[in-house]
Amino acid sequence: MTQRAPALLSFTNAGLTRGTTLVFDGLTLHLNERRIGLIGDNGAGKSSLFRLACGLDAPQTGSVTVQGEEAFRINTRKPNCVGMMFQNPDDQIIFPTVEEELALGLTATGTPRRDAIGQARSFLDTRGLQDWADRSVNSLSQGQRQHVCWLAILLSSPSLVLLDEPFASLDLPSQALLHEDMARVPQPIIVSTHLLEHLHDFDRVVWLDKGRVRADGRPAAVCAAYRADVRQRIADRTATVS
Incomplete structure (x- = not known):
């Protein structure tokens, strides 16, 4: 019998208490699709899920495992196996210039x-951003x-x-x-966002609610359920205030 490959990202009865x-209390979730959206209110556990991953x-x-490896050991055993972009770039950027920051991931693997640095400059050239190479990160806007x-x-x-x-x-x-860039990237991507319109062409959307999976499935259905829940909560609150 052929042994089934481990899921790309798996949470099995995962529990997490912060302070x-x-x-999370017994979170179980197995993620394998190429494009997955993660939605829910602030404080639902989306960023915490990413920190575990x-x-x-x-x-x-x-x-919590990535390709069968314990996620908390992944950075030591497989540097650059998981690439994460934080909500605030200032929590992520380390080096003073763009080319140095881009080179960091390459030096981590030897x-x-x-x-x-040379590869970073060449990469920027292919993106039409050759003028960014030696720019100070502090001179860039938040979006940049x-x-x-x-x-x-x-x-x-x-x-x-x-x-x-x-x-x-x-x-x-x-x-x-x-959004166009993400569609072209060959690797699996998991995106946490409040802008649900960016998830319409994804393979799967997971709705987290207070650390639990509230809904999980096709983007249209899950996003519609979340929108309806938000509308109902606002209506209930308005009725209570009135």
Whole structure:
């Protein structure tokens, strides 16, 4: 009998408590699709799910695995296996110039720094951004810094890409360009967003509600259910106030 390959990303009875707050209590979720959306209110657990997936946090109970490997060990065993773009680029960017920031992912896997810088410059050339190479990151707008984080992920070519509210600081043209870029990337991508229109062509959407999976399935159905729930909650609140 052929052994079934492990899911790309799996949460099995995963529990996480941060301080006195219970974030996840027995979360079980297996993700394999090429494009997955993650939706829900602020505080639903979306960013915490990503932190578990990329190894920044470890579950207190249960397990979280990436390609069968424990996620909290993944950065040591398989550098650049998971690429994550944080909601705030200032929480992610380390180096003072664009080319140095882009080169970071390459040096993490053993590429000599000089070669990594050269590859970063060549990559920027292919994107028509050659003038960005030696620019100070501090001279860029919030949206441009977010774009630098996206370019760093593309250059490092991780096996799995996690994007936490990637459209939040982008204007409409930049949102459209990022959406097109995401469609072309061969790796699986999981996107957390409040802008549900960007998920219409995805394979799957998961709705998190207070650390639990409220709905899971096709984008149109799950997003419609979430919108209806929000409308009902607002109507209930208005009725209570009145």
